[in-house]
Amino acid sequence: MTQALIVVVYLILLLVLGYISSRLFRGNSNDYFVASRSIGPLVLFMSIFGTTMTAFAMVGSTGESYRVGIATYGKVASSSALIHSACFFLVGLPLWALGKRNGFHTQIEFFRARFESSKLGYLLFPILVGLIIPYLLVGLMGAGSVMQGVTRGAFPEIFTSTGGAVPPWLTMLVISCVVLYYIFAGGVRSAAWANTFQTCVFIVMGFIAFVTISSKLGGMQAASAMADPGKAVRAGNLTEMQFLSYCFIPLSVGMFPHLFQNCLTAKSAKSFRLTLVAHPIAIMITWIPCILIGLWATGAVMPDGVTPVIPEGTSPNAVLGMMVGKLATPIIGGLVTAGIMAAIMSSLDSQFVAVGTMFTKDIVVHFFGIDRFSEKQKVLLARGFICTIVFVTYLFTLAEPRSVFSLGIWCFSGFAGLFPLVFAAIYWRKATKAGAYAAVIGSALSWFILFRESDYGANGSYLVGGVMPVAVIFVACAICMVVVSLFTQAPSQDTLDKFFKKKA
Amino acid sequence: MSRGVVITFMLVLFVLHQDFWFRDDATLILGILPIGLAYHMAFTVLAAIAWLVIVRFAWPKYLVEEENEGNEQ
Numbered sequence: 001m002t003q004a005l006i007v008v009v010y011l012i013l014l015l016v017l018g019y020i021s022s023r024l025f026r027g028n029s030n031d032y033f034v035a036s037r038s039i040g041p042l043v044l045f046m047s048i049f050g051t052t053m054t055a056f057a058m059v060g061s062t063g064e065s066y067r068v069g070i071a072t073y074g075k076v077a078s079s080s081a082l083i084h085s086a087c088f089f090l091v092g093l094p095l096w097a098l099g100k101r102n103g104f105h106t107q108i109e110f111f112r113a114r115f116e117s118s119k120l121g122y123l124l125f126p127i128l129v130g131l132i133i134p135y136l137l138v139g140l141m142g143a144g145s146v147m148q149g150v151t152r153g154a155f156p157e158i159f160t161s162t163g164g165a166v167p168p169w170l171t172m173l174v175i176s177c178v179v180l181y182y183i184f185a186g187g188v189r190s191a192a193w194a195n196t197f198q199t200c201v202f203i204v205m206g207f208i209a210f211v212t213i214s215s216k217l218g219g220m221q222a223a224s225a226m227a228d229p230g231k232a233v234r235a236g237n238l239t240e241m242q243f244l245s246y247c248f249i250p251l252s253v254g255m256f257p258h259l260f261q262n263c264l265t266a267k268s269a270k271s272f273r274l275t276l277v278a279h280p281i282a283i284m285i286t287w288i289p290c291i292l293i294g295l296w297a298t299g300a301v302m303p304d305g306v307t308p309v310i311p312e313g314t315s316p317n318a319v320l321g322m323m324v325g326k327l328a329t330p331i332i333g334g335l336v337t338a339g340i341m342a343a344i345m346s347s348l349d350s351q352f353v354a355v356g357t358m359f360t361k362d363i364v365v366h367f368f369g370i371d372r373f374s375e376k377q378k379v380l381l382a383r384g385f386i387c388t389i390v391f392v393t394y395l396f397t398l399a400e401p402r403s404v405f406s407l408g409i410w411c412f413s414g415f416a417g418l419f420p421l422v423f424a425a426i427y428w429r430k431a432t433k434a435g436a437y438a439a440v441i442g443s444a445l446s447w448f449i450l451f452r453e454s455d456y457g458a459n460g461s462y463l464v465g466g467v468m469p470v471a472v473i474f475v476a477c478a479i480c481m482v483v484v485s486l487f488t489q490a491p492s493q494d495t496l497d498k499f500f501k502k503k504a
Numbered sequence: 505m506s507r508g509v510v511i512t513f514m515l516v517l518f519v520l521h522q523d524f525w526f527r528d529d530a531t532l533i534l535g536i537l538p539i540g541l542a543y544h545m546a547f548t549v550l551a552a553i554a555w556l557v558i559v560r561f562a563w564p565k566y567l568v569e570e571e572n573e574g575n576e577q
Contacts, residue, residue: 070538074540078547078548079521081548085551220535221534224535224537232538233530247518280548280552283548284548288541
């Protein structure tokens with residue numbers, strides 16, 4: 001009961017924040033979509049970091065650490081520490097400069113102009129939105145499982161079917177409505193503010209959870225001593241080829257539509273400097289407590305010294321919620337749950353805004369013309385499409401659940417597989433329109449075939465010849481781009497002049 | 505200069521990331537952190553330092569020009 005109340009208070013705080021930011025909303029689409037390109041270093045960092053840390057980073061990492069041990073940090077987090085910043089540097093900064101110079105609001109506007117093809121946008125749009133849906137699912141499912149884990153037994157008379165816990169469908173519904181409210185109130189500016197606030201909340205609460213749980217287990221040394229030693233090493237949990245091929249996963253940030261939009265909000269190139277340096281450290285501060293909690297969960301027992309905290313057969317998604325629910329006091333449990341919700345919502349908001357922006361700019365305005373709709377109507381269209389996507393995602397959450405970590409990896413694999421497209425667009429003058437089409441189709445087809453082979457993500461250990469599917473998708477995309485570009489007509493000189501500055 | 509510095513850092517760090525030397529070592533540092541995890545924490549700090557060096561000494565020239573053009577406008 002106490003936990004649920006604390007979460008409700010936190011959600012009300014977010015609604016108030018949304019209301020305040022709506023008072024600052026300038027009412028035009030440029031402000032709604034890219035905050036009038038006015039975001040400074042600190043908010044940009046918090047916003048980008050908050051966006052990349054979702055249920056995958058907290059719920060997923062704890063569950064995966066419980067399943068395969070500490071290798072979880074090396075295979076995703078430490079590689080992200082290096083590669084995320086590399087993507088911001090090699091992709092984010094050039095895109096920010098090109099976006100500012102040419103007035104781009106979305107990735108698709110950039111690709112259309114770079115490859116001189118309007119139809120490329122119609123091909124990319126469903127693929128990007130289709131890949132965002134599993135990302136949204138990861139967030140909503142993570143929120144549902146954590147809330148269910150920490151409120152077990154709190155409402156025995158109201159929620160009988162879940163053992164008195166708040167059912168996942170209700171948590172997901174409430175979370176969606178709160179995020180929708182504050183982004184509708186102020187668009188990307190509101191999302192950036194909320195992200196800044198929520199990033200502080202989830203880092204602090206993650207630390208509190210870590211300290212509380214370790215203390216309840218008799219201290220950090222006792223907790224580590226109890227853990228399964230087999231999970232304290234990489235050997236036996238992950239092959240070398242798996243570990244190596246996991247490095248492709250963080251490249252996904254180079255193709256996330258919501259991060260592209262976040263980058264465009266920057267006031268100046270210098271605003272990125274803090275993000276480049278602080279992002280790796282922030283990843284470590286967020287992931288390490290979760291990885292250790294997951295490791296401790298492999299051997300943790302209740303104060304009676306016999307009963308395991310995590311019963312055998314527990315879903316990895318439920319590990320964090322159960323550790324917090326069983327080992328923290330109700331007040332701490334509530335605060336930590338609010339922190340986890342903060343991490344989840346800080347990603348959902350940017351994704352919602354990006355989806356709405358793409359629909360309005362890349363489909364509606366592009367198809368009907370810029371003057372067909374007023375500024376107010378454009379914002380309304382964005383909101384309508386966001387609601388539709390949230391509804392569709394919500395329906396997916398009611399289907400058979402998947403591991404948050406596994407679903408997240410499939411989503412990131414799709415975006416990472418498209419990385420050669422954006423990299424070639426920025427750095428390779430010979431990248432052609434036909435090459436771009438081939439890259440998108442090759443990447444999408446290989447992703448779908450492999451996803452189907454893995455039983456639509458149900459087989460969490462699915463590999464292709466010992467490597468992660470993302471490596472195959474990436475290579476397919478790169479080969480298609482290079483081979484087809486070499487044999488097709490190069491872009492016009494006008495386009496090359498626009499996208500590639502001549503060397504002095 | 506910036507491109508060479510960035511590529512060098514990336515390659516060195518990428519090799520350091522493949523820590524096959526601790527893959528089956530279960531030693532606990534200070535009785536808390538498995539050595540494989542402690543190594544990757546140190547790697548993360550090193551990555552941040554590398555980015556600090558890049559930002560400080562190898563900031564791309566085209567961005568400086570871009571800022572200057574923006575200020576002039």
